[in-house]
Amino acid sequence: MSSDTGAPSSRLDWNDLELILAICRAESLSGAARILGQTHSTIFRRINAAEARTGVRFFDRFPHGYVMTDAGRAAMAHAERIENEVHALGREILGRDESLSGRIRMTCPESFAEEHAPGILARFCHKHPDIQIDLAPGHGAADLNRREAEVAIRATRAAPDSAFGRKICEFRFALYSSPDYLAREGHKTLPEHNFCLIEGTMGWLVPRVWKTPEQGDQRTVFQCRASRAVQNAAAEGLGLTLLPCYVGDADDRLLRVSDPIAWLDLDLWVLTHRDLTNTARVRALMTHLYGELSARAYYFGGDMKQTHKVNYLRRGA
Numbered sequence: 001m002s003s004d005t006g007a008p009s010s011r012l013d014w015n016d017l018e019l020i021l022a023i024c025r026a027e028s029l030s031g032a033a034r035i036l037g038q039t040h041s042t043i044f045r046r047i048n049a050a051e052a053r054t055g056v057r058f059f060d061r062f063p064h065g066y067v068m069t070d071a072g073r074a075a076m077a078h079a080e081r082i083e084n085e086v087h088a089l090g091r092e093i094l095g096r097d098e099s100l101s102g103r104i105r106m107t108c109p110e111s112f113a114e115e116h117a118p119g120i121l122a123r124f125c126h127k128h129p130d131i132q133i134d135l136a137p138g139h140g141a142a143d144l145n146r147r148e149a150e151v152a153i154r155a156t157r158a159a160p161d162s163a164f165g166r167k168i169c170e171f172r173f174a175l176y177s178s179p180d181y182l183a184r185e186g187h188k189t190l191p192e193h194n195f196c197l198i199e200g201t202m203g204w205l206v207p208r209v210w211k212t213p214e215q216g217d218q219r220t221v222f223q224c225r226a227s228r229a230v231q232n233a234a235a236e237g238l239g240l241t242l243l244p245c246y247v248g249d250a251d252d253r254l255l256r257v258s259d260p261i262a263w264l265d266l267d268l269w270v271l272t273h274r275d276l277t278n279t280a281r282v283r284a285l286m287t288h289l290y291g292e293l294s295a296r297a298y299y300f301g302g303d304m305k306q307t308h309k310v311n312y313l314r315r316g317a
Contacts, residue, residue: 194238
């Protein structure tokens with residue numbers, strides 16, 4: 001007797017689980033599409049096909065997004081375990097690579113990627129022409145465990161337990177403004193000033209500058225995920241801005257109007273996963289970064305530019 005080919009199948013392969021995991025993490029098809037590098041319509045077809053093939057509904061669809069069912073949560077848990085094993089295997093294999101060739105994925109802060117990384121990495125690649133670098137800029141920390149990056153330049157208070165690397169120096173922040181803005185608004189106390197801020201950093205100034213997030217939101221006149229856009233907005237005279245010292249001090253359009261802000265102090269690290277410490281190309285890049293960044297420690301620690309002591313940045317009542 002022939003089998004019923006129309007019956008649902010309980011089999012899920014890694015492609016199915018990877019898809020389910022991406023939707024679970026993003027809570028939307030568009031977010032999953034970005035994670036997997038596919039189109040929204042492809043993700044839509046794939047999840048519908050997986051549910052039809054298995055006869056299982058992994059997500060409830062709502063106008064605000066996709067919400068996991070119990071089956072979706074179970075599939076996500078298994079997918080995460082498999083993903084961890086796949087990445088662990090990849091790190092183990094890469095960790096045995098003794099050749100100074102191949103590709104390295106590196107992540108670093110956005111401004112560093114734009115201004116400093118090209119020269120630093122060009123000098124490295126001139127010495128090691130068989131090594132290629134993929135650079136991923138961003139404020140979010142790429143996950144070394146999941147091999148989103150093999151080398152990370154990261155500003156943090158403490159390195160992850162699974163990471164190996166070296167603390168380079170202090171990484172400090174200060175307030176900056178254009179001279180034009182200060183000439184117009186210099187009579188105000190600090191909480192009264194307009195601010196241009198990198199998206200997600202407004203809370204760093206509560207309650208030290210503003211007593212409540214609502215006050216901070218009212219005084220934040222410009223926000224953007226791109227740090228260069230925020231820097232340019234402040235240079236155009238929209239308001240004060242909070243920047244890493246190595247960014248603000250290097251901009252001749254801006255005055256530094258506060259000392260480095262102690263409560264925001266971080267440390268600058270060069271990191272990799274512990275499993276990759278014996279990979280020759282990773283080891284070579286990290287050694288190169290240690291030297292290059294150590295020579296620039298005064299940039300990151302806020303020792304490059306004089307602070308303009310101004311009474312119009314008094315704290316206020």
